[in-house]
Amino acid sequence: MSPLFSAHNLTLIRGERCLFRELDFALDAGELLLLEGRNGSGKTSLLKAIVGLLELETGEFRWQGAPVSAQRQAFLADLVWLAHRTGLKPDLTPVENLSFESALRAFRSQDIDAALERLGVLRLRKLPLRSLSAGQQRRVALARLLLAQASIWLMDEPFTNLDSEGRTLLGDIVTEHLESGGLCIMAAHQEVPVDAPTRRVTL
Amino acid sequence: MSQQSTQIPGLLAGLLGTLRRDLLLAWKRPGDVLNPLFFFTMVCTLFPVAIGPSVEQLAFAAPGVLWVAALLATLLSLNSLFLADHEDGSIEQLLASPQPLVVLTLGKTTAHWLTSGLPLVVLSPLIALAFRLPPGTIWVMMTTLALGTISLSLLGSVGAALTVGLHRGTALLSLLILPLAMPVLIFGTRTVSLAAAGDAYSMGLFALAAYAVGALSLAPFATAAALRISNE
Numbered sequence: 001m002s003p004l005f006s007a008h009n010l011t012l013i014r015g016e017r018c019l020f021r022e023l024d025f026a027l028d029a030g031e032l033l034l035l036e037g038r039n040g041s042g043k044t045s046l047l048k049a050i051v052g053l054l055e056l057e058t059g060e061f062r063w064q065g066a067p068v069s070a071q072r073q074a075f076l077a078d079l080v081w082l083a084h085r086t087g088l089k090p091d092l093t094p095v096e097n098l099s100f101e102s103a104l105r106a107f108r109s110q111d112i113d114a115a116l117e118r119l120g121v122l123r124l125r126k127l128p129l130r131s132l133s134a135g136q137q138r139r140v141a142l143a144r145l146l147l148a149q150a151s152i153w154l155m156d157e158p159f160t161n162l163d164s165e166g167r168t169l170l171g172d173i174v175t176e177h178l179e180s181g182g183l184c185i186m187a188a189h190q191e192v193p194v195d196a197p198t199r200r201v202t203l
Numbered sequence: 204m205s206q207q208s209t210q211i212p213g214l215l216a217g218l219l220g221t222l223r224r225d226l227l228l229a230w231k232r233p234g235d236v237l238n239p240l241f242f243f244t245m246v247c248t249l250f251p252v253a254i255g256p257s258v259e260q261l262a263f264a265a266p267g268v269l270w271v272a273a274l275l276a277t278l279l280s281l282n283s284l285f286l287a288d289h290e291d292g293s294i295e296q297l298l299a300s301p302q303p304l305v306v307l308t309l310g311k312t313t314a315h316w317l318t319s320g321l322p323l324v325v326l327s328p329l330i331a332l333a334f335r336l337p338p339g340t341i342w343v344m345m346t347t348l349a350l351g352t353i354s355l356s357l358l359g360s361v362g363a364a365l366t367v368g369l370h371r372g373t374a375l376l377s378l379l380i381l382p383l384a385m386p387v388l389i390f391g392t393r394t395v396s397l398a399a400a401g402d403a404y405s406m407g408l409f410a411l412a413a414y415a416v417g418a419l420s421l422a423p424f425a426t427a428a429a430l431r432i433s434n435e
Binding site for chain 2: 048051052053054055073074076077079081083084085086087088089090091092096100102103104105106107128149
């Protein structure tokens with residue numbers, strides 16, 4: 001049986017630099033893929049290429065046995081991307097920010113309060129995001145993952161700005177997602193507190 | 204989790220969601236909306252001071268002054284259309300959504316018109332009265348401004364999307380947009396002048412409407428394509 005998500009023969013060139021060449025990996029339901037490598041090695045670029053923001057020089061991604069390029073919309077509908085810049089509006093409250101997601105993808109807007117509660121930022125729900133600390137803003141961004149009904153989680157350095165309790169919490173959330181049959185691709189520098197089958201790709 | 208069917212919200216939900224968020228943002232930052240309006244009013248009130256108080260001269264210059272001020276005010280507000288979204292990463296989230304980008308950018312452009320074009324239209328009768336335009340031509344001027352600013356918002360969104368990745372793209376944005384905005388300016392001022400002189404003017408209104416329809420059917424696709432290029 002072919003893996004749920006796989007990449008074949010990826011080559012990505014940015015400007016004059018070749019970030020990676022002939023890269024292959026495969027990932028099944030319930031597995032975590034860690035992208036490792038020093039700064040500037042192309043971890044974020046690889047995530048962007050998966051989303052389709054960057055054109056690959058060669059190679060393709062396959063999802064559920066078919067090329068992603070042939071089913072881009074269905075693939076994106078099943079994916080949520082936690083980028084380095086969170087995409088949250090500093091002038092809006094956490095609830096207003098998260099409600100907007102329901103315009104973009106399948107989203108459980110009715111559970112926003114429960115998600116904020118779990119991430120420990122419920123009492124900030126009516127404050128503009130600019131008045132929250134960087135770690136609290138990151139927690140609001142993580143609520144998107146809990147609420148989006150997507151099986152692929154792409155995460156770019158998700159532990160940035162989180163305190164140790166937040167790191168454990170995020171580790172638990174990712175573990176739960178993987179146990180329920182999702183998959184997760186994460187760019188990370190440090191060891192991650194996730195208890196699940198893990199594959200590694202070093203760029 | 205993968206076996207559950209993933210329901211994508213409808214296109215209308217995408218359009219209205221983006222529209223609603225941008226209107227909410229404008230409400231929370233009224234300065235961004237009021238600045239171009241203030242600029243429009245300033246230019247229009249300074250002209251009579253410079254030209255002189257003669258009623259004939261004012262009425263003669265009124266359509267041109269109003270239209271140039273409206274064009275510049277729109278250009279002023281266009282720069283920020285995608286800039287904040289680019290900086291906080293919202294654009295990347297729009298690109299990574301299953302919704303067609305065209306629909307989402309159309310929502311943003313609609314919000315831009317509602318917060319920049321429409322207030323100009325509403326404000327213009329006051330200015331027109333100050334310039335002693337014949338009262339019967341005021342609705343003609345409002346119609347030309349409404350149709351013209353729709354075109355300007357749509358065309359401007361293409362330019363704003365193309366220049367969003369560039370630092371200090373304002374000058375480039377104006378250069379890109381001005382040639383496309385010329386027909387709007389020419390038809391807009393001529394129509395109001397003709398109406399003020401009591402001549403037939405419906406041709407101008409039709410031309411402006413046609414231009415707006417053309418922009419509405421083509422510009423959103425160009426904007427979406429430009430945003431993709433800017434984010435590579």
